[in-house]
Amino acid sequence: MIGPSSSHTAGAVKVGYLARSIFKDKLNKADIHLHGSFARTFKGHGTDRALVGGLLGFKPDDERIRNSLQIAKERNVEIDFNLSDLRGVHPNTAKLDLVGENKEMSIIGSSIGGSRIKIIQIDDYEVDFSGEMPTLWVLHKDEPGEIGIITSILGNYKLNIARMVVFRNKKGEVGSAIIELDHKVNDYVISNLENMDDIYQVRYVEPF
Amino acid sequence: MHYNRIENLIDKAVQDDIKISQIVIEEEIEERETTRTAVIEKMNENLNVMKESIKEGLKKDHTSASGLTGGEALTMQNSDNILGGNLYRDVVVKALAVSEINACMGKVVAGPTAGASGIVPAVLLSLAEKYDIEDEKIIKALFTAGGLGEIVSKKATLAGAEGGCQAECGVGSAMAAGAAVDLMGGTPEQVGDAFALALKNLLGLVCDPVAGLVEVPCVKRNGFAASHALTAVNMALSGIGSVIPPDEVIEAMMEVGDLMSVSLKETSEAGLATTETGRKIAEDLKDI
Incomplete structure (x- = not known):
């Protein structure tokens, strides 16, 4: 990895990178809110450059991280930093408010040490995943049998579920499922899921 | 790795009469569903990055953006007045070298x-040089270090923001001590003792970096923590045990954190960051 801090640099790159993968749209603007230790030491630890580097698609050992703020400018991505108190979260946490061509998304991620991270919120959905395993995030209709349909499709492709977190804000509306798998997921599995009537959105991230 | 306690790693190693590194390697193969060759090759890449960072750190021409770091390793390397022998010098010099490179991004x-990346490579590579130990064995010892660190990350934390520097340089020193005992042919119990001894003595270490940079006191602290590991290795290999077992030391570290x-x-x-000089440095660097 590129120094100087595994939590504040490498972890921050991962948060940015995963946010980019989940957002998936072309990024025009990112409002980055830094909390706790991130807010206090971000310049010295290169957290600003790391988060932006991740958003630009750089991985933790990419030497372009050092110049990511400049590269963002060249790519016409507007970046704004704010210091925030996000309450009740890990001391190394950032909230990324992303604006693209057609949509906006807010993602909160924490860097929990030794370059391990956790994405804890996407828009209004509480989630919990590390990006250390192939991970699917599926938004689906909240109704009986829906989880069964998703897991059956995965089972048909011999994909074993290691961990699963389901969440919904309101009964009968949209459910969110985080599914961590033992194996990588092919595009046709994702298309298969996306083509189901009651599945609204599928996002997939792979470990690096 | 499915182990959550160092005690269980030690028990398994004693029971099967194998090294802790072997358990960690086998767990890695199973978890990643890959081959032994692939797992070893991946760690070999890490070893090469470690060697390269030591080499780079001993070159003349690097200074961190703040200007606070650069050249420490070389200064000590070139000094004629180092007490404590070549091994001691090497350990400190290598830890400084890696840590300087880290500070320079x-x-x-x-x-x-x-922030604590200098300690493990410094201790293992200095011993390997002195005793002419081949890479294959260093790689195995790195798995021991990794296994010990992973258990800390599961039971407690490795984040300075959550546990202070005891969770970074403290754990780094403990990982290096345990791995070095494994490298030098110590028993699995001695690996646990060295780990516990090193970590115990750094409990309470705070993370108070000047100007929010990973430089002061971090770079030099890597040198201290590496020589500290060496003391733990010597105690453990000479038969001095830790009264408090390693897993309980980890729990204590989390509580202190x-x-x-x-x-x-x-x-x-607070701490060094808010001393008169610390504040002045932060003020001077505000616009960098």
């Missing part, structure tokens, strides 16, 4: 973290 292996004020956990709001 160079490439390092984060183990347990980037929880009790530590947030101002001393990577926020630069």
Whole structure:
């Protein structure tokens, strides 16, 4: 990895990178809110450059991280930093408010040490995943049998579920499922899921 | 790795009459569903990055953006007045070298973290040089270090922002001590003792970096923590055990971390960061 801090640099790159993968749209603007230790030491630890580097698609050992703020400018991505108190979260946490061509998304991620991270919120959905395993995030209709349909499709492709977190804000509306798998997921599995009537959105991230 | 306690790693190693590194390697093969060759090759890449970072750190021409770091390793390497012998000098010099490169945003292996990345390579590679130990054995010892670190990350934390520097340089020193005992042919129990001894003695270490940079006191502290590991290795190999077992030391570290004020956990709001000089440096660097 590129120094100087595994939590504040490498972890921050991962948060940015995963946010980019989940957002998936072309990024025009990112409002980055830094909390706790991130807010206090971000310049010295290169957290600003790391988060932006991740958003630009750089991985933790990419030497372009050092110049990511400049590269963002060249790519016409507007970046704004704010210091925030996000309450009740890990001391190394950032909230990324992303604006693209057609949509906006807010993602909160924490860097929990030794370059391990956790994405804890996407828009209004509480989630919990590390990006250390192939991970699917599926938004689906909240109704009986829906989880069964998703897991059956995965089972048909011999994909074993290691961990699963389901969440919904309101009964009968949209459910969110985080599914961590033992194996990588092919595009046709994702298309298969996306083509189901009651599945609204599928996002997939792979470990690096 | 499915082990959550160092005690269980030691028991398994004793029971099967194998090294701890072998258990960690086998767990890695199973978890990643890959081959032994692939797992070893991946660690070999890490070893190469470690060697490269030491080499880079001993070159003349690097200074961190703040100007606070650069050249320390070389200064000590070139000094004629180092007490304590060549091994001691090597350990400190190598730890400084890696840590300097980290401060300059160079490439390092984060183990347990980037801020504490100098300790494990310094201890293992200095011993390997002195006793002419081949890479294959160093790689195995790195798995021991990794296994010990992973258990800390599961049971407690490796984040300075959560546990203070005891969770970074403290754990780095403990990982290096345990791995070095494994490298030098110590028993699995001695690996646990060296780990526990090193970590115990760094409990309470705060994270108070000047100007929020991973430089002061971090770079030199890597040198201290590496020589500290060497003391733990010598105690353990000579048969001195740790009264408090390693897993309980990890629990104690987490408790101390929880009790530590947030101002001393990577926020630069107290300690060295807010000394007169610390504040002045932060003020001078504001616009960099």
